[in-house]
Amino acid sequence: MSTPTTTTGHAAVPAWKEWILTTDHKRIGILYLVGAMAAFGIAGLMALIIRLEQMELGMQFVESGTQYNGILYFHGAVMILAFLIPGLTGFAANYFLPLMIGARDVAFPRINAFSVWLFYFAIVLALLSFVVPDGPDIMWTGYPPYSVTTSANTSMYVFTVHLLGFSSILGAVNFLVTVIYLRAPGMGWNQLNMFVWTTIAAFVLQLIFIPVLASAVTLLLFDKYLGTHFFDPTEGGDVLLYQNLFWFYSHPAVYVIFLPAVGILFDIIATMSKNRIFNYKAAVYVGIWGTVGISGIVWVHHLYVSGMPDWIRLGHMVTTLLISVPVGILTLSMWGTLYKGAITYNTAMMYAASCLYLILLGGLTGIPLALPSMTLHLSETSYVHAHFHFIMALFAAFALFGGIYYWFPKMTGRYADGPIATVSFWLNFVGVNVTFWPLFIIGKEGMPRRYWDYEMFKDVQIMGFYFEDFHKVATIGAFTIALGMLLPTINFIYAAFKGKPAPDNPWNSKSLEWTHTASPPGPGNFGDTDVVLDENWSPYEYQK
Amino acid sequence: MRNFLTAMTALSVGAMASTQAFAQEVRNPAAEWEELWNTVIIDITIIGVIMAIAAVWMLIKYRATSPDQVGTAKRLTTVQAISFALIPAAIFMADDFYLAAKGWTVWNAYRRVPENAIEIKVTAYQWYFEFEYPDGTETEELKMPIGEPVVLRMTSEDVLHNFGVPEYRVKEDVMPGRITYIWINPVEAKETIVQCAEFCGQNHSEMTTKVSAVPREEYDAWLAKIAAED
Amino acid sequence: MTTDAETATVHEHHWEWSWAPLLVVAGIFFLLPISFGFYFAYDDLLMTAIFAGLGTVLLLAGVSIWVHEGLTQTPLLAGVANVGLPIFILSEIFIFLSLFSSYWMMRLGMESWPPEGTPHISNTIPLVMTVILVSSSVTAHMAEEKLEHGDLSGFNKWWIYSIILGSVFLGLSLYEWSNLINEGFIPATNAYSSAFYTITGFHASHVLLGLGAFIAVLIPALSGRTNKTFVSCVSVYWHFVDIVWFFVASQIYFW
Ligand code: HEA
């Protein structure tokens, strides 16, 4: 790491201040990464408790249903809101988007710091739910009337959402202005990295949809603590109102996760196969923006069994299916980028390659769910779990991990690759399949979600095995993943200080963050000369 | 535009005619679900396998042989670029509409309640279901006469619940302030369970009860017995 | 890099840092989630008071540092705040839209409106409030105009007028609320009261925030320090709050 610089007029500043109180986008990015990984670790431990509890019939590890619900609440809410969204749109976007567009920082550095602090305090608030009496037990969806009538402290859920939402909205404002005004002179819209495009798209989604979630949970807060009647049918409110508002945000939110993950993948694949993005314009304008466009009109697919009018469910069946068109275009571009490439393998590329499998498996298993007639049975079963763990928990998380390995030399000046990285990759890859395939199978036979016990299924057999057997396999898988995640955590910390030193551009990429900055970049990113580009420059042009 | 409108009208008239034909017979949603499942799974498996093979093939074939080798893909011409967007988009859309049409048909089976269906009222509480039969009998388990469609009109007295019967491949939320319905066609004798499938608090995973399809005589006798007990 | 930073005249490269964001967030954190939890969920008045006090102090400290730094340091990119603000306002619009659509859902689903238990709600007060808020927008604009011509004392004068008008608006709102509450019309009364207090309250909180921003501009301006971008942001925000009021008033009082 470069030592703090002192210039005339600036007294030497203690290093901790320059880290903790930083307004530099790279250091804020690192703060996001640390926070997100901590959140992932804790929520992952909760997942292990869940798996242990579900492993056998009856109650073994938790003391009450309420405790299980509290743990599952934490797992779902924190994984989505405090791990993936901050990991992708906080860490990755913060650190690399300004570098990729040749900016010295974001447009509003202090607001950026403000966002990261909102995120940290939100994690603190979420963690407090284990400490306070009556922590929230309402699942990450927080549906009323339960969330209003429960004795648990729903306000913690609401404020966690508020803090994170506010953080994301400000992030969105910040990055949109940054991309509009701070691109290096000469950089046109069609010369942006895919990651930059996907991040912009994610921020546009955040900007438009988070407010709706924020008002939904605010109304929840008022209903519970001030006695208003928004979701109370006896006084003219409606329980479905909440669900509509909630999913109006939370479906697009899955693309807030999905798109930046896809962007990271594109960048890894293009760099490692030294190839241009296949059909860049289609990927950007049809793929990314098509997904954004459709994402706002499909939310009712989460309400297929909620008693919505039939015609709405059918309408959303069609729109939901149509998402496969832009996403399909994106996958084709991803595949095409491999075509006639010159692929080098390293840990980042291995994660990227496995993501190709995960995106297919997770995405295609969304297709049965898109048909309301299928979902009438599949909804609320562990089939849904398997679907979204594959596409979200695994695809997006693997893309993020790939990204960490890919950018590790940039952030630290050292490689994170090595035997531990390879072993842990395989542990993870095998682990996720062992964990979540069984959930597909029992889900199709009706294993419900959010159950700590499944006594009523004790005699049901599939291919000669009981549900319990499948759960046992899944638990073994989960512990394999745990090992596969623990190892790289240690590895990252070790490599950051002791790893093999890397040059400024170890992968010979053409992208700005590699070609124009030191590893790690100092304050101001690009030294004294501003980056200026010509119209022939492209982050993906290797053939010249 | 006019052509388009005419085509749409023709389509919808056709759709209506065919749904009317369907309305005559009593369908079996659970069986149709299974068929649809197979169709959809085959469909997505084909897509998945093709794409996966392509990926694996390229990942192996295009490995770099020397560190400074670069990719050799050509830049697409405008025509190529547009074709590579439009043709796949058309194919994907075709598949989507195919699946949508299939899904829609089965959807009608689920939502069109046969006219002669026996109507049973379901009320959900934390954490049990209560059934009220046409004759006013109230029980905590569901029995249906074989071969006679049953429609459940459901509501909740407290929070959200969900009436899910995995064997019959059906579920629907039960909520306060609204009445939702599902219908079941019990074609053969069967003893199974209904479980609550919408999160409802502490004992959510213990909210379950028996569902059985029995011959008409047994059903009548059972109802009579319960009525006598009260 | 190190040497760059020492010789550079155009860009001074050193790690930037600031206390302001952390303090503001900590202030918000104690003031809202923590105090709210103690008050509503755990009925602990003492803790509520302690954390609300702590939060307020941190918040004020953070804001004043922030304003100070905003006035003394040259940003990387000057003058983009008035691009950022409209983007943020877009997001605010969606909050109001969702609140309104919740209100419409409830209202259109009811057989009779207003529901039982609603007292007579005067139309005069909102009319007066509208006039006041619109005038405050005008005075804010006047202040901006003065600043444009370098007339700082004129700016201060019109700016103070705006603050006074804004406070009167807020005062009227409180007056109306307290009257209604005295008549027994509280948030829990019925569907209308739910929407009424939520929407007017949410708007009022924006007015309050706007007033805070006005004061944050005013204090340094009194001793001669201003920043045009900052001023124009505050006034754009104020105009937004003003426009939203038309929707609030027309939907809540006159429909
Ligand atoms: C990153 C997160 C993410 C992503 C990207 C997706 C993507 C998709 N999801 Fe998923 N989903 C979740 C996260 C995600 N989902 C979560 C968290 C839940 C549960 C929430 C909860 O209840 O707690 C959920 C639940 C969920 C449901 C509701 C189930 C229920 O609760 O009853 C449905 C229903 O339609 C659905 C569908 C889809 C579809 C159609 C896609 C599509 O976007 C997928 C598109 C991709 C492909 C189709 C593959 C690639 C394309 C091709 C190879 C082209 C050719 C393909 C065809 C022509 C078909 N998802």
Ligand code: HEA
């Ligand atoms: C990004 C999202 C994400 C991720 C990554 C995961 C990861 C995992 N999930 Fe999660 N899950 C959800 C999102 C996610 N999940 C959501 C949204 C729900 C629905 C909640 C609801 O119904 O409301 C859910 C529900 C859910 C259930 C359903 C429970 C039920 O319905 O009753 C199960 C059960 O198997 C499960 C399992 C797992 C497992 C085994 C992992 C594993 O992949 C986890 C592996 C990770 C670890 C084991 C951590 C190891 C790391 C370390 C040890 C690092 C060191 C630690 C520190 C430095 C502190 N999840």
Ligand code: CUA
């Ligand atoms: Cu009732 Cu879950």
Ligand SMILES: [Cu+2]
């Ligand atoms: Cu969705």
